[in-house]
Amino acid sequence: MVTQPLLEARGIVKSFGRVHALRGADFTVNRAEVVALIGDNGAGKSTLVKTLSGVHAPDAGEILFEGAPVTVASPEAARELGIETVYQDLALAPDLESSANLFLGREVLRPGLLGRLGFLDNVAMRDRTEAAFGDLGVGVQDVQAPVATFSGGQRQGVAVARAVTWASKVVFMDEPTAALGVVQTRRVLDLIMRVRDRGLSVVLISHNMPEVMEVADRVEVLRLGQRVATFKRGEGTMEDLVGAMTGALVQS
Numbered sequence: 001m002v003t004q005p006l007l008e009a010r011g012i013v014k015s016f017g018r019v020h021a022l023r024g025a026d027f028t029v030n031r032a033e034v035v036a037l038i039g040d041n042g043a044g045k046s047t048l049v050k051t052l053s054g055v056h057a058p059d060a061g062e063i064l065f066e067g068a069p070v071t072v073a074s075p076e077a078a079r080e081l082g083i084e085t086v087y088q089d090l091a092l093a094p095d096l097e098s099s100a101n102l103f104l105g106r107e108v109l110r111p112g113l114l115g116r117l118g119f120l121d122n123v124a125m126r127d128r129t130e131a132a133f134g135d136l137g138v139g140v141q142d143v144q145a146p147v148a149t150f151s152g153g154q155r156q157g158v159a160v161a162r163a164v165t166w167a168s169k170v171v172f173m174d175e176p177t178a179a180l181g182v183v184q185t186r187r188v189l190d191l192i193m194r195v196r197d198r199g200l201s202v203v204l205i206s207h208n209m210p211e212v213m214e215v216a217d218r219v220e221v222l223r224l225g226q227r228v229a230t231f232k233r234g235e236g237t238m239e240d241l242v243g244a245m246t247g248a249l250v251q252s
């Protein structure tokens with residue numbers, strides 16, 4: 001049986017001036033799977049994620065979503081497709097509190113006087129934010145403080161919470177555990193598997209090979225802006241993955 005991928009990138013090219021970040025990169029995300037996207041520093045992983053989530057327009061190539069060609073013209077367009085992203089640089093609004101970050105652009109309104117004026121329902125948004133933090137083990141002493149005052153790990157928690165709160169099809173996570181402690185990393189990995197079990201797909205970028213081997217149903221390897229290998233769970237050893245990343249192992 002041939003199942004149609006949820007999201008497919010074909011031959012994506014993206015250059016920044018003279019830097020060729022993506023040189024005809026292919027990438028596939030199936031339904032309800034965790035796919036790890038791995039590769040050395042500068043291989044093009046973040047650039048690929050940004051072209052699939054509407055931040056960068058590709059110079060060439062094709063993106064298919066649920067089998068149909070799409071142009072992901074903006075992050076808003078990606079969100080409308082059900083795609084949420086935890087960017088490597090997190091992309092939070094530092095002056096706002098966590099709940100305002102979680103609900104940025106999707107604020108919960110409660111009816112005002114005579115139902116005409118809408119007021120932001122801060123209580124509802126904070127409740128939801130605290131529930132998401134509880135799920136993720138994000139420990140924040142003052143939830144109403146601006147996220148600029150948070151630690152790196154706490155900010156990473158906010159970004160992950162926001163993405164999983166809103167995604168309906170796929171969540172891209174660009175090194176979501178890079179700043180996290182042992183306990184929070186465990187929670188995020190468990191969350192990734194729970195999100196997958198809910199029927200969503202998760203794209204995990206990570207340099208942590210044990211983490212990749214543990215949660216990924218499939219691994220795609222990017223090297224010098226191109227996909228050079230894919231492995232199903234159990235197919236490759238850690239040495240194979242590293243070999244594909246460095247070019248020591250060439251997959252036929």
Ligand SMILES: Nc1ncnc2c1ncn2[C@@H]1O[C@H](COP(=O)(O)OP(=O)(O)OP(=O)(O)O)[C@@H](O)[C@H]1O
Nearest residue numbers: 016019020021039040041042043044045046047048
């Ligand atoms: N906005 C940009 N302007 C100019 N060059 C860029 C830009 N974004 C990425 N690049 C370049 O594109 C190449 C790929 O970068 P990218 O961030 O996609 O790599 P990566 O695989 O995510 O690496 P890392 O593991 O270090 O995060 C690099 O050479 C980088 O310098």
Ligand SMILES: [Mg+2]
Nearest residue numbers: 045046047088
């Ligand atoms: Mg990156």
